[in-house]
Amino acid sequence: MDTGICFFHSASHVYPRFPYRTWNNGKLGGRKFASLNFVGWKQRKTLICAVNKDAEKSFKKTVEVDRLIDMLRDADDKELHQLVVENVLAFNEGFWIRLAARTETCKSEDDKKDYEELAALLMSVVDRLVHKTNEKIESATDVLKAILKPVVNEEEEIEWPPRDPEALALMQKELNQREQEGHLDEGFLAEVNAQLRQAKEDGDKPGLEAMLQKVLQLYASRVLSKRSYAKKGNEILKAEQFLETLIQAPEAEWNKLLINGLTVGKGDISPEELYAVVKKRIERTLIRTEGGSYQQRILTEYLKGIQARGEEIVGVLQGGTR
CATH class of the missing domain: 1.10.1240 (Methyltransferase, Methionine Synthase (B12-binding Domains); Chain A, domain 1)
Structure with missing residues (x-):
């Protein structure tokens, strides 16, 4: 985002000073009005218009950034994450410069602290979002397989109850990690429910059915304990x-x-x-x-x-x- 505004410091660039006031048959004060000078004046007028348009555009950009900052300040955690996702391209250099400027011009230390905390939170959310985008996106099935891995034997079958007494603890650890990374979303829960329904219909995989139910119990315990x-x-x-x-x-x-x-x-x-x-x-x-x-x-x-x-x-x- 281009936040820079170009200003002319010399008044002569805006209001050229003519040595004479009257026009006289193509002359200015008795001098021939050179076509080159006329072209130069037109170019300056064009440049002034362009600069004015750039300034207007930059002002509008600043207003847009301020509006986004205000929305982010007023948002709760869920709304803030959604706003970041929807406006991820807006978090460029211009955004951070404007946020820093607003932080520095705060009238109270409390407001300044709020802005500093907002900046730190936004940096963390944006960083996680970019990191997640760059990672290999795992399907809900892949995530479920990773959680069930501690209770799967060499024949790729689920043992119930698991022989390893640490298996459930390892499952819980993997589930907690996946939940922290944001993988246990509605898509994941839909996948677990679909497989659980299929296991019940088949009726020949009691181990799988029991472990899928265990996954949902561990998930509920994790979320409700927060x-x-x-x-x-x-x-x-x-x-x-x-x-x-x-x-x-x-x-x-x-x-x-x-x-x-x-x-x-x-x-x-x-x-x-x-x-x-x-x-x-x-x-x-x-x-x-x-x-x-x-x-x-x-x-x-x-x-x-x-x-x-x-x-x-x-x-x-x-x-x-x-």
């Missing part, structure tokens, strides 16, 4: 804390945690308190995720699974059935 609602000021909300313990724990440990945590067992959290915080977390999830998306469905089903297990444990401990 936000904590267990503290309200200096107060610890025990029911929320208990739910977050369940969210982060492997599904195989839920029974033990529920028995030790609920009042019907050895704990101090009533079933009603657990159900209430599960309901509240589901409501928060519905608000924060796109309606009808795979992500929304997977996260809410995971939370409902925790409540269903809780109801099952309560029924067993109370000697009844549900």
